[in-house]
Amino acid sequence: MAFRYVRQKSARDLIKRSNGVLSLWLMGLLATLCLLCTLSVAIGTRDVAWGDVFAALSGQVDNIGQAAVAVRIPRTVLALVAGAALGLSGAIMQGVTRNPLADPGILGVNMGASLAVVIGVAWFNIDSANAFIWTAILGAGSAAVFVYTIGSLGRGGATPLKLALAGAATSVAFSSLVIAVVLPRNDIAGGIRSWQIGGVGGATFERIWHVLPFLAVGFLISMLSARKLNSLALGDELAAGLGERVATARAFSALGAILLCGATTAVCGPIGFLGLVVPHLCRLLVGVDHRWLLPFSALGGAGLLLAADIVGRIISRPAELDVGIVTALIGAPFFIWVVRRQRVREL
Template identity: 45%
Template sequence: MTTIRHPGDSPVLPDPGPPASPARRLTATALDAALLAVPLVIGALLVDTLGDANGGGQTDRIVFGFAAVAAAAGFWLWNNGRREGHTGSSLGKQWTGLVTRDVATGAPVGTRRALLRRDTEVVTDKIAAADGFAPLPPDSSVAGLRRRRLLGLAALIVVLGFVLLAGISIGARPMTFAEVLHALTVNDGSETDLIVHSLRIPRTVLGLVVGIALGIAGALIQGHTRNPLADAGLLGINAGAAFLVVLSIYLFGMTTPSQYLWFAFAGALLAAVTVFGFASIGGGKASPLSLALAGAAVAFFLQAMTNTVVLLDQTTLDGFRFWVVGSVAGRGPDVLWQVLPFLTAGVVIALASTPGLNVLGLGEDVARSLGTNVAVSRTVGIVAITLLTGAATAACGPIAFIGLIVPHIARAITGPDYRWLVPYAGLLGGILLLLADVIGRIVVRPGELQVGIVLALIGAPFFIALVRRRKLVSL
């Protein structure tokens, strides 16, 4: 039968479908609970694995158990609080087509009311759409953006403090929190006090500053080369450091990091200057493309020379293998104090160069029209990259993936503004390296897995995802 409509009749609205059934709501709740249980289950398995019979200690179990609970709580606040309160749907409700809204107004309820379930109702997404439901728009004001970024920095600082505590507390020799606290406050020369002060604190601080340096350097490299897959290896810095380390071992018989540190730094510096010089030949300026091509050419040449020297002498090969794997173990306070001035200078220069890097991101022609000296800005950036990457590589060897992964994570949080991206990248780099170092200490007890290997295991899947997702690789 055909329905005949007359002028003045109310419009016929589409049928939004039946209301949310109890079974559908129960399914959404079960999905959210399953997601919430993932970090708790992983934490429980880790705590069980770190039992006394497996060489674990009280501190290990408390740290990883607390980390699992904190991760679950953070996910709950984000999924069932902010996400459901602003968009109307947690992940479970989104997958089942449900929306949480205000009973009276039909609008989103906000984070607090979503967590408390106060004056809310759950309907299907079709009913919500028919009633004009719209997610809460993000606060796009300058003050709101600054507030979110500052809160993000504060959260990262809290996470960094937790990771620092884990780096001091967890190691091959299990300790209790009482022993760690005694070492930090009393330090009367007991065995555990010596382990904490002579081994773990210098190692943790060195890992922190090296992670910060590599994270910042990675952000600068990707910004100056306009290449989302760029890291220190692209500019030949790692290859230059490796070549002079091999020469110092082969020609002068150096065997410890404190001995060949200066050779590694000099090799990184020479490689960076060479790449910048080759990239400037012809047009008189170093463009992102010429920097990438010159860096690849110099890196391949230096790698060939390094392999040649390594094949000539077994002793050189043994010493080079210790350095090239990338590790913060076996480096004393002397190594930290030698590289700290260069790392500090590099961080200061990097932070000072961020406004110019923002302008360069608009394109060289636009940057020149705005009065920016492109050559000077790029030279300052290369100096900062050389100081940060050269000192970090000299101290701990070529540690891969931090300079590649961290800038993309920071960019996803802050956007393309390098005034915020660089500090975020530094903190994230320090957290990631320390976390990888802590994991490396416990997975093969009583031995250790070098931080470079752990980061490679983490970074390889991320690199594959980075290549496959065009959104991530766009700068």
């Protein structure tokens, strides 16, 4: 009896120490995020004095420098919420499919949202912000269902390799359809082409307010699915044995990811690889417990997208490199590394 008490006490102490370390990592990540926000409003194609930065943050727009900072503030906010949404949706998709290669871009979800928006603009002349968002969410959801259905055919069900191949093929097919829809429409081709690169430039608080309710619902659903994802990680049979409704848990978790991905694509365009890179890096820090992994992935995604946007402003001065290009340059080598390291096995 005494031995059992000592063992239970040691286990509790270990959990407390582990939670203490994770809390320190969380505070460090928040501090890094604050630093990146400061750099984001201070760095751009125009050099701005720190006095003008602080003045613009307090609401003054008396000169060109302060006006430049005022434009960067909503851009920084959009990068934060979009990065958090993409990082979180990537972690959800990897948990739902138990696939280390799962990502809104690789699984074709981003391109499904893009195709839906392009069809809506070209054929139905949608122009309101809410119409864009609902159309993108519908396209993202349809693409997710289509890829999962294709990947589930044949022996073994939805294996990581089959899902990755189905997603890649779907993404290429949808990309070709986007070109086919846009090609005869010179009046919208320029805007669609620019939007399809993916970026946070030109952000306004009005655009952010339109998308914020959808992202808030997506964040709430995703965070509530943490325990369900922990159960799914044990395998379908064991999760069902523990009383989890596997199909319902998967659908509920996927709904959060689809809302986040679709709404973000509507306002920023398709930004790839962020949902692949961030969950893997966070998993190295916090392990596989989704109660910690999901909030870390959200904060990590916000930080990485913000850092990518800052880098894009610096490396091509006086022009800017869209954040979608920067994340692709980061994500493509990481994708190759994950394939070689994981050998496409299940999580």
